[in-house]
Amino acid sequence: MAARIDGPRLAAKSRTPRQLVVFLHGYGADGNDLIExxxxxxxxxxxxEFVAPHAPDRCSQSPTGRQWFPLTFRDPGERWRGVTAAHPGLDAFLDAELARLSLDDSRLALVGFSQGTMMALHVGLRRRGRVAAILGYSGLLVAPEPPDVDTGGGALQKPPILLVHGDADQVIPLDALFQxxxxxxxxxxxxxxxxSLGVGHGIDEAGLRHGGLFLTRRFGLPFPKGR
Incomplete structure (x- = not known):
């Protein structure tokens, strides 16, 4: 049985939630890292409505943090095995959150950072319905390893995606963005x-602005006035 996950939330300002934005944190952090x-x-x-669930497992390299899946940084196949193993738990969480708000996938946006971006892309592309948007910071699309591994079949969804990456990122190099x-x-x-020029493994104000405007556009909202 997949571990139950939850985390900090911010209710809709209007008190009538019509969209759900789910933040997926990076390796060694937790939901508090992104909810702000x-x-x-x-x-x-x-x-x-915003929610930033804590990943299900404690991080082996950062005991106060969490991980969506373990990393040794030595095994080329660990990312693929990791996103595949963590998929059911996150998928169930998203189903439950949408049901709670009486929303469907077209009202859902996934926002990830680093390992959370890997999860957002892997799960978001494989949802039953097409999500409104996937926004990924400082991450990458995890490819099957080895390349001919069985991916479970089925066509991928094709949601709008924005990937944001710092050109000085030494954790997940810039080449990962273009790949x-x-x-x-x-x-x-x-x-x-x-x-993001001059930015390492993080998010700058320009990246936050681009991401926020991307979500407003994909939810069909007007361009914010005075922004």
Whole structure:
């Protein structure tokens, strides 16, 4: 049975949730690491409820943090095995959250950072319905390893995607962004990207702005006035 997950939340400013934004944190962090972004975006997304679940497992390399899956950084296949193993638990969480709010996948956006981006892309592309958007910071699309491994079959969904990456990232190098964009293009999944100049493994104000505006656009909301 998949571990139950939960985390900090921010209710819709309008008190009538019409969208759900789920933040997926990086390796060694937890949901508290990203939920504050919701406060910056809330004026643009007044009908959105935000939640940032803690990953199910304690991080072996950061006992105070969490992990979606373990990493040794030595095994080339561990990322693929990791996203595949963590998929059911996150998928069940998303189902439960949407049911609680009486929403469907078209009202869901996934926002990931680093390992959370890997999860957002893997799960978001395989949902039963097409999600409204996937926004990934400092991460990558995990490809099967070895390349001919059985991926379970079935066509991928094709939600709008924005990937944001710092050109000074030494944790997940910039090449990962372009490889991910290329891999998504080969499966005809639309993908935009933004390069944050001088930024390492993190998110700058320009990246946050691009991400927030991307979500407003994909939820069919007007461009924020005075922004």
């Amino acid at each position: 972004i919701a406060r910056q975006w809330q004026p643009w997304l007044p009908d959105a 991910s964009v290329n891999d998504l293009g080969e499966t005809e999944v639309p993908c935009e990207w933004h390069l």
